Amino acid sequence: MAKMFSKEEFIKSVEDNLKLLYRKDVESASTQQLYQAVSYSVKEMIIEKWMSSQNEFEKQGAKMVYYMSMEFLVGRALGNNLINLGCYKEIAEALDEIGVDLNLLEDEEPDPALGNGGLGRLAACFLDSLTTLGYRAYGCGIRYHYGMFKQKIDDGFQKEVPDNWLKDGYPFELKRPEHAKEVRFGGYVNYVLKQDGTYDYIHEGYQSVKAVPYDIPIIGYKNNVVNTLRIWDAEPINEFQLESFDAGDYKKALEQDNLAKTITEVLYPKDDHMAGKELRLKQQYFFISASVQRAVEAFKLGNDNIMEFPKYVCFQLNDTHPTIAIAELMRVLMDDEMLEWDDAWEITSHTCAYTNHTIMSEALEKWPIELFSRLLPRVYQIIEEINRRFQAQIEAKYPGDTKKVEKMGIIYDGQVRMANLAIACGFSVNGVARLHTEILKKQELKDFYEMFPEKFSNKTNGITQRRFLCHANPLLADWITDKIGDEWITNLSELSKLKLYTEDEKALNEFMTIKFKNKQRLAKYVLEHNGVEIDPHSIFDIQVKRLHEYKRQLLNILHIMYLYNRIKERPDIDFYPRTFIFGAKAAAGYHIAKLTIKLINTVADIINNDASIHGKLKVVFIEDYRVSNAELLFAAADVSEQISTASKEASGTGNMKFMLNGAITIGTMDGANVEIVEEVGDDNAVIFGLSAQEVIEYENHGGYDPVEIFNSDPDIRKVLMQLINGFYNPGDTELFRDIYNSLLNTKSSSRADTYFILKDFKSYANAQEKIEEFYRDKNRWAKAALLNTACSGKFSSDRTIEEYVKDIWKLEKANF
Ligand SMILES: *Cc1c(COP(=O)(O)O)cnc(C)c1O
Numbered sequence: 001m002a003k004m005f006s007k008e009e010f011i012k013s014v015e016d017n018l019k020l021l022y023r024k025d026v027e028s029a030s031t032q033q034l035y036q037a038v039s040y041s042v043k044e045m046i047i048e049k050w051m052s053s054q055n056e057f058e059k060q061g062a063k064m065v066y067y068m069s070m071e072f073l074v075g076r077a078l079g080n081n082l083i084n085l086g087c088y089k090e091i092a093e094a095l096d097e098i099g100v101d102l103n104l105l106e107d108e109e110p111d112p113a114l115g116n117g118g119l120g121r122l123a124a125c126f127l128d129s130l131t132t133l134g135y136r137a138y139g140c141g142i143r144y145h146y147g148m149f150k151q152k153i154d155d156g157f158q159k160e161v162p163d164n165w166l167k168d169g170y171p172f173e174l175k176r177p178e179h180a181k182e183v184r185f186g187g188y189v190n191y192v193l194k195q196d197g198t199y200d201y202i203h204e205g206y207q208s209v210k211a212v213p214y215d216i217p218i219i220g221y222k223n224n225v226v227n228t229l230r231i232w233d234a235e236p237i238n239e240f241q242l243e244s245f246d247a248g249d250y251k252k253a254l255e256q257d258n259l260a261k262t263i264t265e266v267l268y269p270k271d272d273h274m275a276g277k278e279l280r281l282k283q284q285y286f287f288i289s290a291s292v293q294r295a296v297e298a299f300k301l302g303n304d305n306i307m308e309f310p311k312y313v314c315f316q317l318n319d320t321h322p323t324i325a326i327a328e329l330m331r332v333l334m335d336d337e338m339l340e341w342d343d344a345w346e347i348t349s350h351t352c353a354y355t356n357h358t359i360m361s362e363a364l365e366k367w368p369i370e371l372f373s374r375l376l377p378r379v380y381q382i383i384e385e386i387n388r389r390f391q392a393q394i395e396a397k398y399p400g401d402t403k404k405v406e407k408m409g410i411i412y413d414g415q416v417r418m419a420n421l422a423i424a425c426g427f428s429v430n431g432v433a434r435l436h437t438e439i440l441k442k443q444e445l446k447d448f449y450e451m452f453p454e455k456f457s458n459k460t461n462g463i464t465q466r467r468f469l470c471h472a473n474p475l476l477a478d479w480i481t482d483k484i485g486d487e488w489i490t491n492l493s494e495l496s497k498l499k500l501y502t503e504d505e506k507a508l509n510e511f512m513t514i515k516f517k518n519k520q521r522l523a524k525y526v527l528e529h530n531g532v533e534i535d536p537h538s539i540f541d542i543q544v545k546r547l548h549e550y551k552r553q554l555l556n557i558l559h560i561m562y563l564y565n566r567i568k569e570r571p572d573i574d575f576y577p578r579t580f581i582f583g584a585k586a587a588a589g590y591h592i593a594k595l596t597i598k599l600i601n602t603v604a605d606i607i608n609n610d611a612s613i614h615g616k617l618k619v620v621f622i623e624d625y626r627v628s629n630a631e632l633l634f635a636a637a638d639v640s641e642q643i644s645t646a647s648k649e650a651s652g653t654g655n656m657k658f659m660l661n662g663a664i665t666i667g668t669m670d671g672a673n674v675e676i677v678e679e680v681g682d683d684n685a686v687i688f689g690l691s692a693q694e695v696i697e698y699e700n701h702g703g704y705d706p707v708e709i710f711n712s713d714p715d716i717r718k719v720l721m722q723l724i725n726g727f728y729n730p731g732d733t734e735l736f737r738d739i740y741n742s743l744l745n746t747k748s749s750s751r752a753d754t755y756f757i758l759k760d761f762k763s764y765a766n767a768q769e770k771i772e773e774f775y776r777d778k779n780r781w782a783k784a785a786l787l788n789t790a791c792s793g794k795f796s797s798d799r800t801i802e803e804y805v806k807d808i809w810k811l812e813k814a815n816f
Helices: 007-022 031-060 078-085 088-097 102-108 118-132 247-263 278-302 306-312 325-336 341-348 369-375 377-397 402-408 418-425 434-444 446-451 465-471 474-484 492-503 505-530 553-569 591-608 627-636 654-660 673-680 692-700 706-712 714-724 737-744 757-776 778-790 797-809
Strands: 064-068 137-142 150-154 157-161 181-185 188-193 199-204 207-219 226-236 313-318 352-355 366-368 415-417 428-431 456-458 539-544 578-583 617-622 639-642 664-667
Touching: 007 031, 007 088, 031 078, 031 088, 031 102, 031 207, 031 226, 064 118, 064 278, 078 088, 078 102, 078 118, 078 207, 078 465, 088 102, 118 137, 118 207, 118 226, 118 313, 118 465, 118 797, 137 278, 157 591, 181 278, 188 377, 199 325, 199 377, 207 247, 207 278, 226 247, 226 278, 247 278, 278 306, 278 313, 278 325, 278 369, 306 313, 306 341, 313 325, 313 797, 325 341, 325 352, 325 377, 325 418, 352 418, 366 369, 369 377, 369 415, 377 402, 377 418, 402 446, 415 418, 418 446, 428 434, 428 797, 434 446, 434 456, 434 673, 434 692, 465 474, 465 627, 465 654, 474 492, 474 505, 492 505, 492 778, 492 797, 505 617, 505 627, 505 778, 539 627, 539 757, 553 578, 553 591, 553 617, 553 714, 553 757, 578 627, 591 617, 591 737, 627 654, 639 654, 654 664, 654 673, 654 778, 664 673, 664 757, 664 778, 673 778, 706 714, 706 737, 706 757, 714 737, 714 757, 757 778
Parallel strands: 064 137, 064 313, 137 226, 313 352, 352 428, 428 456, 539 578, 539 639, 578 617, 639 664
Antiparallel strands: 150 157, 181 207, 188 199, 207 226, 366 415
């Protein structure tokens, strides 16, 4: 229990809040009202620590990192805050005494979905780790009014429903109007010749919005440190000036009002895809300009030598989305702080660091010059000058080699290339898993690596055990603490001590009993949400992540169709019962991805209702996959599906969450899977498929011929024919034609089977057979599952953060 609160005081505080907010008492309040009141009481527990942390950090003059990210997928806060405050159980008990179930209150909290998937969740894990480790950090992001859409499944199809997460108010945020900033768009740049012969650049004719910050506390685990996630919202710069009847002013006021309304309205729901939309660029500049202006202002409060900025401040750019920070910092330093170019450059190039998250070309951010220079004329001017100087640098190093400028230029072929800007100007470039970083250095960013080898490093991603074990799997968390103490909560490598228990029958039994209970918990959820009964004795095989062709949910469902055919053909076959579980959102305009969801649901419907297979096979699609139900899924998994086309998944973090919870990975040698296998040993994971190098080889030679496989393998042929012969969907044989074509028809896409699904199919089917055989050996499986947990220490985001701190950010730990 936190020192300043006794149970009685806490209950009193909840009762006071109920009165104050709703004029209600515990008996008459709704669950939502109770959730709000309890959250405000928890906020009271946080606020002192929050203020004193900020004061201490300031007093110590600690260096800080601004983690700049378009997305923070924080998940629900109430339970996690209580865990990090160290009083979850005490508060649960206190509430129980007045007849309130904390679990039900937690379910009342909207899941703030301010992110798409892995990239946004990584940002949230990083803030948890930074704070728990005692580093000074700010998250900088956007307060989208509508985050990721809610997914409804209607007749097997995905329907996107807006998620108004703010409708009842979000109790943990704090509006900070005193720190509002003006952000400008459009207009033109005027030059004024000064006495000394140089120019002042003056931005005129622009439209403005007011960026208003909302702060959310990030609580360190039992260490009294509280950092801040600052998300910016947009408001009109000035209220309607009623006395002004000038038509021009009126129009402009209306336009500015409209700009403010649209800019933070909605998160772009496309993962790993660049749409080139003007509003997206506005969002990027909006939150970056406000964050950069505030960072400079805050620095100047404690230091009047701006040249020392990089000594106290680092900007980490989460993918290219916030890369415009480079040009914006240059602008603020030159136009507002009156620095010369060289000084501004000296500061900027030692402040900004860039994380690369993907090698997929469709994700690369490139903006048309026309759009960019129209929306951000002064910033564009600065990028032009950066590019001019950078090209001169390239030409000096590689005289006459025009290919180098073509590849590395920041402005080229009518476009502004954000990754090139980030690498040319940042002092650090990192990939997110060892394999990914190697591919960057040897292929995607080879020219940059040759020019700036000292900038490149690897930082394998991680996840926070506070959410993905303490909160997601309390039974296992308590069991581990019982066995090895609780130091693992802040030092995950402690889990290796569990290796001792792989020879201990009783411990293995306990471990598997916990898994069974978590499977029962998930089965209950599935019954409630899907109306499907699943057997916790069957193998729970789970693939949850964004729906994307490279992640190959299609390989998984085609294999299930193949298994179903086998059971139907040989009803007496000795088949270990399996439950295949999917969860995935598809971007609204991503046709093949949405069709894959329909296919999964269509196949599930047929299989789940076929009495002749005696429940040996079940298929479940979890609606609206998000952080809150993800926690149930990781805890309940026997098998973790990590089956991306090798080279395409930069790291993955879902793979780590499953491993931590004792699931066995079936996967390709891709992303962090490589390092997972290295930690747990190749006897305790099942690996299949082409290697990254093999995939890249094929790609360099125009792909491969899937028709050959179709012709020579009757099992695969049968499955593919079932896509178009009405076997699953008698009413409409054309429904899945586009999936069939994507696999076989070279005319329909640039290359048939771009993601090597048929090529890897046999190898995957063999791997699945190994899983079945493995699972039948209960003892061996239990050992392997426990070993997965025991060997997952490396994948804590605490480890990742310590590497960033040591190699890139150079922060000092707080001592308070
Ligand atoms: C961890 C996580 C992801 C990322 O999963 P991958 O398998 O690494 O793609 C996406 N969404 C949610 C809700 C997560 O918790």
